[in-house]
Amino acid sequence: MSDWKRSGVCLCHSSTTTGSDFCLRAGVRKHNSAVDVYHSTAGEAALPLLGLCEVAIEERKSDQRTHILILHTEAGHSDVSQAEWFNKSAWVHAVQICNLERIGHVDLLLALALGFDFVFLQKLPFEHGAADQSKEVELAQMMGGEERLELFVSQLELRNSMAKLPRTGGRWPYRRPVPGPNRRATARACATVLMPGVHQPLNLPQDAPYGTVELDLSACTMCQSCVWLCPTDALSIGEHKCELVFVESRCIQCGMCQSICPEDALKLRPRIDPKPSADTQQVLHQVEPFRCTSCGVPFVAKSMMDRLLARIWGRKGVRASEEVQELIPLCHSCQIQKQQGGNTKPAPLMIKPRQVSRQLL
Template identity: 90%
Template sequence: MSDWKRSSVCLCHSSTSTGSDFCLRSAVRKHNPAVDVYHSTAGETALPLLGLCEAAIEERKSDQRTHVLILHTEAGHSDVSQAEWFDNTAWVHAVQICDLERISHVDLLLTLALGFDFVLLQKLPLGHAAADQSREVELAQMMGGERRLELFVSQLELRNSMAELPRAGGRWPYKRPVLGPNRRATARACATVLMPTVHQPLNLPQDAPYGTVELDLSACTMCQSCVWLCPTDALSIGEHKCELVFVESHCIQCGMCKSICPEDALKLRPRIDPQPSADTQQILHQVEPFKCTSCGVPFVAKSMMDRLLARIWGRKGVQASEDVQELIPLCHSCQIQKQQGGNTKRAPMMIKAGQVSRQPL
């Protein structure tokens, strides 16, 4: 027999049951030394398998045998036990997870980037959980886990998969990933470590929470609706409110920007870019600024101001008194000064009706 280690991890929030010494979803005592009772707390980077990975990477430094991680439920305990008797793989850590549905692509990528050469995951029964698990596994495979991550449904499949694994893993080939402030950032860091030779973005499935946006410059009016609705600040407004700025690593492909865009100028493109450029700001669109007619400071996109004034002067659904019309081409500071009766220093380019285009809107 080979070197096997058995343990359990509780992920079922059993801490909510005061005084209980049992995992809520299996007959595993929480105070058993073999059980890692993981309780996530607010603000914590939730990585329940990090402790296993830390131990595995330390073991890997002195033992260059292939390290295999098996994740299974209580129902799969018997299959894993039987597979152990027939196994000739070098080093195996079999972990019983009480709530296997909570293991996502983030956890799988972490194990592959930090200590384990292969991960064998018990397939969940048919249903929504099984479909979600398949998507998570596919995503992890496309983000650097290809040929190192497999699902099994029986003891025979598990034995066959393990029989094909190499006994010697050699020197650990990956740099240690830099764990991010959240699970998403950690997944990106692990993907970068697992794909050191990939220098171009890789396309991902349509429901992947990573990607970029494509902007139709001819359609974008810089209305900023997408910016105000973006939940992660992947989209923002740059200098003088005349630049649309995008950070790919922040984009979760939620589609809110696309749904709110009145010009249908945005499209989503799921992908993973392992290069550092994904963490930097990119200017998607840059337009001519409109300068305050009092102080001359740029404060808004000229195209937006042209559209607003064209609506007012053309009486296309927007009405404004003469006092309000005088305030519109002023920046916020000059508007306040004018409303308070202060003297604003007039620039020589006072706006007139003929200065803006009045194209139909």
């Protein structure tokens, strides 16, 4: 006997929005009494299927039947209902989604790693949404959901696809993933669980938001432009300002570091690395530090200081006063001490206030 459950997930931007006839918050629904509507709160909105998956994993522990998740819109309700008559063995949870386009690869990976053997997702009808949806599905497939995730257009496609599935899934083969503090961390945790035998990074499509950077050491000048522009702090400067440090799990492959690099030394490489090393700092480049001429503390890369001094002292370089030339090879603390050390000369970088004469009227 089939075991089909019905529920709904509303992904409206506002709790007061009633939306259109396709919205689960609308006052009139064709099967109002047949579904339990799930309203995601602000804290749960990041992972709207988490509660559903928590129920599924508990069912899956005691029931070895194949567990199937079907995500559809109100328009697909009829197709899903017709497909129900042709499957009498699987444990199926059909979920009507409001704003189905907001279901991404993170939600699909979570379902596959937390209780569901297969996920069927209704294909969006409009061209732009369908293209984005296909990219999300492809990304989820490459991150561990291969052959367990499929799009469907009609009840015939859904029925035929479900007919090919095994009746039993056996013992649940995956350890429980731990949702991270954000969607990216959750996706990585699910991918690690879904690919237990993979110990090397897997290449992803060019527009994937996961990956690493490749650095041409011979071209990098440690100018730090990439560090200043990185929006996620995936790139940073390490000890003594002479190390370029990278954390792969933070990289979103936005390309800003590549676009700002004046030497074209950085290249993006989309991939997913399931190893824990992706969360740790890796030194991409390390150069000789320049030490403060006063206290001896290293505070900048020697190559950068050499180029700066060459410009100042060179014939075609930037002209600077003697006071400025004395401050350049000093660290920040020593610069302040020198400027405030009782020198009678005015600070070289300060602007002398203009004297304004006043006449009595």
